[in-house]
Amino acid sequence: xxxxxxxxxxxxxxxxxxxxxxxxxxxxxxxxxxxxxxxxxxxxxxxxxxxxxxxxxxxxxxxxxxxxxxxxxxxxxxxxxxxxxxxxxxxxxxxxxxxxxxxxxxxxxxxxxxxxxxxxxxxxxxxxxxxxxxxxxxxxxxxxxxxxxxxxxxxxxxxxxxxxxxxxxxxxxxxxxxxxxxxxxxxxxxxxxxxxxxxxxxxxxxxxxxxxxxxxxxxxxxxxxxxxxx
Amino acid sequence: xxxxxxxxxxxxxxxxxxxxxxxxxxxxxxxxxxxxxxxxxxxxxxxxxxxxxxxxxxxxxxxxxxxxxxxxxxxxxxxxxxxxxxxxxxxxxxxxxxxxxxxxxxxxxxxxxxxxxxxxxxxxxxxxxxxxxxxxxxxxxxxxxxxxxxxxxxxxxxxxxxxxxxxxxxxxxxxxxxxxxxxxxxxxxxxxxxxxxxxxxxxxxx
Numbered sequence: 001x002x003x004x005x006x007x008x009x010x011x012x013x014x015x016x017x018x019x020x021x022x023x024x025x026x027x028x029x030x031x032x033x034x035x036x037x038x039x040x041x042x043x044x045x046x047x048x049x050x051x052x053x054x055x056x057x058x059x060x061x062x063x064x065x066x067x068x069x070x071x072x073x074x075x076x077x078x079x080x081x082x083x084x085x086x087x088x089x090x091x092x093x094x095x096x097x098x099x100x101x102x103x104x105x106x107x108x109x110x111x112x113x114x115x116x117x118x119x120x121x122x123x124x125x126x127x128x129x130x131x132x133x134x135x136x137x138x139x140x141x142x143x144x145x146x147x148x149x150x151x152x153x154x155x156x157x158x159x160x161x162x163x164x165x166x167x168x169x170x171x172x173x174x175x176x177x178x179x180x181x182x183x184x185x186x187x188x189x190x191x192x193x194x195x196x197x198x199x200x201x202x203x204x205x206x207x208x209x210x211x212x213x214x215x216x217x218x219x220x221x222x223x224x225x226x227x228x229x230x
Numbered sequence: 231x232x233x234x235x236x237x238x239x240x241x242x243x244x245x246x247x248x249x250x251x252x253x254x255x256x257x258x259x260x261x262x263x264x265x266x267x268x269x270x271x272x273x274x275x276x277x278x279x280x281x282x283x284x285x286x287x288x289x290x291x292x293x294x295x296x297x298x299x300x301x302x303x304x305x306x307x308x309x310x311x312x313x314x315x316x317x318x319x320x321x322x323x324x325x326x327x328x329x330x331x332x333x334x335x336x337x338x339x340x341x342x343x344x345x346x347x348x349x350x351x352x353x354x355x356x357x358x359x360x361x362x363x364x365x366x367x368x369x370x371x372x373x374x375x376x377x378x379x380x381x382x383x384x385x386x387x388x389x390x391x392x393x394x395x396x397x398x399x400x401x402x403x404x405x406x407x408x409x410x411x412x413x414x415x416x417x418x419x420x421x422x423x424x425x426x427x428x429x430x431x432x433x434x435x436x
Contacts, residue, residue: 002329163412
């Protein structure tokens with residue numbers, strides 16, 4: 001799936017990028033992930049792509065297609081902005097499919113099977129497990145500060161209060177990590193994840209994997225062959 | 231804006247980003263002990279959560295990067311911490327893209343390593359508020375460097391991206407100022423309460 005994402009984001013043609021987006025939607029349908037959730041998660045990337053869509057038409061030189069006062073929008077800039085938008089949306093949808101199809105612990109263990117260092121996989125797992133917990137602690141800190149009359153303003157006092165709140169959160173997180181370490185050591189932890197026999201791929205798994213690789217290569221082939229596709 | 235999304239950067243930059251990030255991850259995780267893994271993880275989770283908090287700036291708000299604070303706390307392990315936080319942000323919040331993860335990790339991780347080195351310089355000074363001063367310097371410099379790196383990368387794509395790269399740089403000016411005070415205050419708070427939490431690791435001890 002990573003290869004397909006990389007293939008899509010390096011495309012240089014609008015037609016191929018549209019095909020990449022269609023493939024991403026295909027995977028989204030197959031994965032049965034809620035469209036509402038995906039649409040909600042797309043809001044940040046879309047916000048990031050907006051400057052490219054709105055600014056590039058006026059900053060990339062080329063054939064003028066519209067003019068606004070003394071500014072003129074170029075065809076090349078508009079197409080480049082649209083290309084970035086299509087590729088970005090396709091990659092974000094694929095990332096949602098990748099992340100939404102199985103629990104994060106399964107993805108992390110798959111990373112280990114793919115050769116990612118054991119220590120990095122453990123940091124991924126422990127971080128992921130504690131984000132919600134520490135998020136609640138920070139929210140409760142801010143709630144208690146509000147109850148004591150603290151108001152967020154654009155000034156250095158607010159920044160200092162934030163710094164102290166983050167310092168306190170880090171302090172509690174370190175204390176928690178020490179307790180967690182001693183609890184794990186008492187259960188036999190030695191710095192490594194327990195060895196689990198890697199799952200063997202069957203014929204159906206191989207077919208699915210090869211079809212994704214084929215799609216990634218097929219999207220790149222017109223560019224390699226030098227065929228013009230806008 | 232400092233997390234570059236998918237589809238913006240050219241292939242050569244994505245590949246170079248992943249190669250350089252792999253090398254720095256090796257450096258960052260070299261000789262990690264069992265005791266360090268929970269510490270790095272929990273500090274990463276705390277910084278991840280803290281970076282999602284919004285700070286009001288006039289009629290709008292900004293969110294902090296806190297990569298400088300990661301360097302102050304974790305030393306060279308900060309690069310791995312930043313990498314994990316960015317990967318989780320890309321996977322679960324779509325802040326930055328998974329294919330641009332290598333480049334984004336460099337943009338945030340190298341400033342974190344620089345912040346660590348700036349903060350270490352405090353040991354040569356006998357000032358009453360040295361943790362606040364050097365913490366502020368490290369936090370602000372880390373954001374400035376991160377913004378400059380994104381600026382340079384967008385400029386490297388093409389001349390048409392010049393205005394967007396300048397917009398990225400300008401939008402980080404308030405973040406730099408806020409991050410100076412926040413990182414300085416957090417470092418000062420930790421120095422008063424549990425100074426052993428602040429990284430004292432030097433290159434000589436690696």
